[in-house]
Amino acid sequence: MLSKEKDIFNVLFEAVSEGVVVVNEQQNIVSVNSSIDKMFGYNPEELVNKPLNVLIPSTYHAGHGAHFKGFMKNKEKRQMGNGRELYGARKNGDVFPLEAGLNPFKIYGETFVMALVVDISVRKQQEEEINKLNEGLEKKVQERTKELSTTVNELKVVNLELDSENHKRIQAENKIKDALKKEKELNELKTKFLSLVSHEFKTPLSGILTSTMLLGKYKLAEQQEKRDKHLEIITNKVHYLNNILNDFLSVEKLETGKINYKFHTFKLSKVVDEVIYNANMLLKGGQKINYPENIDDISLTQDEKTVELALSNLLNNAIKYSPENTDINIHIQQDKTHTFIKVKDNGIGIPKADQKNIFNRYFRAENALLTEGTGIGLNIIKSHLKNLGGTISFKSKEGVGSTFTMKIINKAK
Incomplete structure (x- = not known):
């Protein structure tokens, strides 16, 4: 390339934040910007006239020539390595991940390829950390889901007479994947149960207490009818509480399989x-x-x-x-x-x-x-x-x- 055009390229390349590499059809480097030198660890002008393979890990040399020829044949702008992971080789031998966009162009009848190169080491490291976190989180979710599935299965009641809508709901519950959502449902069920128990015991107990207090006021013989009325209330409330306790005991036995x-x-x-x-x-x-x-x-x-x-x-x-x-x-x-x-x-x-x-x-x-x-x-x-x-x-x-x-x-x- 002429010196004047080269100077123009250098000015343009240095204005680009990404690394820029220009190669000819023989895959020789004709120009790079300072970002490339820093990225790959070379001194200024050290890469010029060197084969492109110096920037590519040796394990990828065999296949790179075919990829380059295929690209030169079509000569279309594209993101290099689409569907593949690309790696660069620094002067000291270190290998690092990168992304490269390829842009073919012609000057004085000669074809060149300009590659915009980005070092994605930090992004890859972050992706690996995120993947590790996701794997750990997924493992915790699976463990928690398994625990919750065991608890939920104990709460389920198989009902053959439910319609298709209820069957779909039960099937969905059997395939629990969202542990946090299921935990929230269990907490709501617990709250509802405690509220129900509190209400069902508090009401009859209040009735018993009231009738007991009133009994103490009816001391005359002619007030026997009123005494009998409150004794009947107490008897009914005690009977009701006894039935509730029997129901709760039955639920506990059914859930734990302790029925004999x-x-x-x-x-x-x-x-x-x-x-x-x-x-x-x-x-x-x-x-x-x-x-x-x-x-x-x-x-x-x-x-x-x-x-x-x-x-x-x-x-x-x-x-x-x-x-x-x-x-x-x-x-x-x-x-x-x-x-x-x-x-x-x-x-x-x-x-x-x-x-x-x-x-x-x-x-x-x-x-x-x-x-x-x-x-x-x-x-x-x-x-x-x-x-x-x-x-x-x-x-x-x-x-x-x-x-x-x-x-x-x-x-x-």
């Missing part, structure tokens, strides 16, 4: 008598429980306490969600393999939109939110019956009433 079912043969009428006797203490004014017909000869080989718990829960719900002066009917039938127990009420019923979730733990129908309850009774019944090979189903219409049907195997295996 004891199977023996018993008369079903014995269980029905006990449940109805206890339920009579909860009846509202004018409510009546109609005793099932023709059950004296019905026997089961099952866990008696579980059957009693399930029937008691259904009957208590029927009383709680039915108005005064209504009947609650119990129907029992038995065939060769199963016993069917139905509890029918004329209460508030379950809204259609809520019916798909009625067996979910802590779920309460919209029209029952102002009535005392924990939302775990039906979930417990369903879980116990499933363990015993049975099922529970229902039919309900809001404002008309509900009928719950338990299907129990006559003889547990």
Whole structure:
């Protein structure tokens, strides 16, 4: 190249912050700027007329010639190494990562290639550090996700009657990938549970305390009716608290797998008598429980306490969600393999939109939110019956009433 043009190139090259290398078609260096000298560790003018390979690690020499010829054939501007990582070799032998943009041009009929070179060592180092941090974080997330998956799986209740929307939700929960989000959900569930327990215990305890204080004021003989009224309130509240405690104990046993079912043969009428006797203490004014017909000869080989718990829960719900002066009917039938127990009420019923979730733990129908309850009774019944090979189903219409049907195997295996 002419001296004048070379001087012009040098002025232009020095104005560029990137390293600039100009090579001819023979891959010999004809010009560089000071940024290249500093980048590769050479003195000024030391690289001129040297082959381009001096700036390329020896391990890449074999393939570089073919890449250069291919580029010269097409002669289009492009980012060199697209899809490949490029490396440069310093004078002292150090190898470092770089990026290079290639620009072909002609002067006096001779073709040259100008390469803009950037040292990306710092960026690569930062990327490696970020990758290491991401790997560490991903490992922590996987570990936390595994822990949370174990906890969440214990909280899940398999419900074959849920529609496709609920199935998708359960499947999504089974594929937990976001540990932080799941931890937040668990904390919210814990808060909700503690709030529910606090409310459900505080209300009846306040009623017991109030009735106890009032009892002390009714000392005259003619005030016996008022004393009886408050004694009845105390009895009902204690019975209610006892049922809540039994529900919580059942949940704990179901979650930890500590249930020990004891199977023996018993008369079903014995269980029905006990449940109805206890339920009579909860009846509202004018409510009546109609005793099932023709059950004296019905026997089961099952866990008696579980059957009693399930029937008691259904009957208590029927009383709680039915108005005064209504009947609650119990129907029992038995065939060769199963016993069917139905509890029918004329209460508030379950809204259609809520019916798909009625067996979910802590779920309460919209029209029952102002009535005392924990939302775990039906979930417990369903879980116990499933363990015993049975099922529970229902039919309900809001404002008309509900009928719950338990299907129990006559003889547990």
